[in-house]
Amino acid sequence: MSFGNQVQLKVYQNLEENIIPVSFEELEEKAKKVLDAKPFDYVAASAGAEVTVKNNSKSFEKWQIVPRMLCDTSKRDLSIELFGKTLSYPLLCAPIGVQSIVHPEGELASARAAAAMDVPFISSTASTYSLEKTAEAMGDRNRWFQLYWSSDREVAASMVRRAEAAGYSAIVITLDTPMMAWREKDIEHAYLPFLQAEGIGNYLSDPVFCSRLEKSPQEDIRSAIMLWAQIFGNPALTWKDLEFIKMQTSLPILLKGILHPDDAKLAIEHGVDGIIVSNHGGRQVDGAIPAIDALPEVCDVVNGQIPVLMDSGIRRGADIVKALSLGAKAVLVGRPYMYGLALAGEAGVKQVLRNLIADFDLTMALSGKKSVRELDRSLLKRI
Ligand SMILES: Cc1cc2nc3c(=O)[nH]c(=O)nc-3n(C[C@H](O)[C@H](O)[C@H](O)COP(=O)(O)O)c2cc1C
Ligand SMILES: O=C(O)C(=O)c1ccccc1
Secondary structure, three states: OOOOOHHHHHHHHOHHHOOOOOOHHHHHHHHHHHOOHHHHHHHHOOOOOOHHHHHHHHHHHHEEEOOOOOOOOOOOEOOEEEOOEEEOOOEEEOOOOOHHHOOOOHHHHHHHHHHHOOOOEEEOOOOOOOHHHHHHHHOOOOEEEEEOOOOOHHHHHHHHHHHHHOOOOOEEEEOOOOOOOOOHHHHHHOOOHHHHOOOOHHHHOOHHHHHOOOOOOOOOHHHHHHHHHHHOOOOOOOHHHHHHHHHHOOOOEEEEEEOOHHHHHHHHHOOOOEEEEOOHHHOOOOOOOOHHHHHHHHHHHHOOOOOEEEOOOOOOHHHHHHHHHOOOOEEEEOHHHHHHHHHHHHHHHHHHHHHHHHHHHHHHHHOOOOEHHHOOHHHEEEO
16 A cells, blocks of 8 residues: 555654544544533534534535546645745634633644644634734744724724734734624533633733723733723724725735625725635524535635635545635634644644645545646536
C-alpha cells in the first residue's frame, strides 16, 4: 500500500501522537465527556430547535462527488491565492470567541497550532486574550481579525486600527450576530461566560472602551462587564455604515454571514473585498438555509468579482471538496478545532487541522483532481 500524501504519511508516522479521535463524531463525544455541561453546550448547541445545524450537515450529503479516473493526480497543489498572499491550503480557522471556556490557553493555543500548520487564524472580537497577545503567539504567520461591530462605533474603529497595527491582514465583519440568538441550552444553564469577564479581553485592553469607564476594569470589573453588555452588538447597522469602517483601514474587508444572493450583490455594490457564506453554525437563525445550499446562488451572482468563502458544517475532506466545487475559494473550520482544543490544547488543534487537510488532499486526488483550481460543479451531482 502506498501513502497518498505527505500529510497522511505524517498522520501514520505519528500514531503515538494521535491523541484525539479522528472522526468528528467521536471527537465531539469525547469533548462532551471531559468538559462541564455548560461550556460543552455553549460550543455544541445551536439556536432554537437546532434544525439548521443538523441541516448544515445533511445538506452536504445531498451533494455527491462523481469521481473522475485516469487523471494523473500524483502531484497535487492545494494552495490558493487570497488578497495577494499564497495560502498553503484553502482552509482557515473560523473566528470563535471565548475559547478559554474549553482550555485555559484558549485562543493562544489555537493560534499557535494554526501558525504551525500554516492555516490562517481568524481572531474573534470576543476572545479571552487580546488580539495583540494572539498576534504575538503567531509570529509572522497569516492572521485575520473578526469584528463584532460595537454600538459604540469608536470602539469598533479602535479595534480595527489595533488589528492593523498588530499585523492582521484582513478584517472580517460578522453581520449575523448583532445580538445572541435564542439558544435554549445556554438559557437553561443560565450560562453566559462574558458575565464572568471571560471573552472580553479585547474590550478590557481597548483604550477607547476603557475611556468610557469611570474606573479601570481592574478597579471595577462589574461596570466594565455592564458596559460590554450594552455596547457589544449593534442591530441598527445598515449598508451605509460600512463606509465608516472602510475609512478606518486599508486592509481587505470581508462580510461574514451572507446567505441571500441579493445581499451578496449589495456587498459588491458597497465595495467589500470578500464574503463568507455562513449561518454561524446554526447558532443564530434556526430554520435558516444550510450554508452549502446558499453557496451556489451566491457564487452565481458574485460571478468571480470577489472571493466567496464558506463555513457551517465543514467536518471532513469531502465537505471541502464539495464547497470548493460549488464555488467557494476557501472554507472555515469551526467546532472541530474547538474539540481538539478542549481535548489536547495546541496539539489537539494541530491534529484536527492536519487530519482535515490530509483527508481533503486524498479526497481531491481520488476524485481525479490535482489542484483546487480544477474543482468545479461538473464534479458534483445533487440528489
Ligand atoms: C463556540 C463558538 C463561538 C463562536 N464565536 C464566534 C465569534 O466570536 N465570531 C464569529 O464571527 N463567529 C463565531 N462563531 C461562528 C464560527 O465562526 C463559524 O461560523 C461556525 O462555527 C461554523 O459552524 P460549524 O462550527 O458548525 O462548522 C462561533 C462558533 C462557535 C461554535
Ligand atoms: O457564540 C457565538 O456564536 C458568538 O458568535 C459569540 C458572540 C458573542 C460573544 C462570543 C461569541
